[in-house]
Amino acid sequence: MNPKHIKSLPIIASIITVSSTRTRENDTSGNAIRDILSTAGIRIEHYTIIPDNIESIRSEIYYSIKNSNCVIINGGTGLTHDDCTIEAVTPLLEKKIDGFGELFRQKSYNEIGTSSMLSRALAGTLHGCVIFCIPGSTPAVTLATKELILPEIAHILSHANK
Numbered sequence: 626m627n628p629k630h631i632k633s634l635p636i637i638a639s640i641i642t643v644s645s646t647r648t649r650e651n652d653t654s655g656n657a658i659r660d661i662l663s664t665a666g667i668r669i670e671h672y673t674i675i676p677d678n679i680e681s682i683r684s685e686i687y688y689s690i691k692n693s694n695c696v697i698i699n700g701g702t703g704l705t706h707d708d709c710t711i712e713a714v715t716p717l718l719e720k721k722i723d724g725f726g727e728l729f730r731q732k733s734y735n736e737i738g739t740s741s742m743l744s745r746a747l748a749g750t751l752h753g754c755v756i757f758c759i760p761g762s763t764p765a766v767t768l769a770t771k772e773l774i775l776p777e778i779a780h781i782l783s784h785a786n787k
Contacts, residue, residue, distance in 0.1 A: 700761030718749030
């Protein structure tokens with residue numbers, strides 16, 4: 626990565642867990658994201674748990690981007706009838722970051738094998754913010770946050786804010 630491509634921008638994150646069953650007490654994935662970001666010195670502006678519902682997801686995104694420039698959504702990315710995170714987010718994105726999902730599935734393949742093809746991980750930009758949609762398992766959020774999001778977040782935001 627060319628250092629000339631990186632602006633000095635504060636990174637402020639929002640974390641949205643999409644689940645009909647998780648609570649703050651048992652949201653190991655949301656807590657893992659918070660711990661990883663906090664350890665990296667990234668401020669967490671907002672954290673919430675919402676049900677699998679397109680309107681709720683979109684509402685939380687619009688709320689989050691008012692005060693954050695990095696939104697990480699975990700959960701609701703699978704193939705079950707109630708998984709709707711991707712359907713909620715995709716139409717909102719101004720630019721998709723196709724490589725994020727591709728790299729996530731590649732790295733996941735090394736950990737879980739061919740079932741990684743079921744992942745619909747997605748990332749893109751909206752109004753100078755970046756939105757990441759990742760599966761809700763704790764190993765998946767750990768992989769995505771540590772190995773993909775943290776190494777590139779400043780680079781992504783620099784380009785999204787040119």
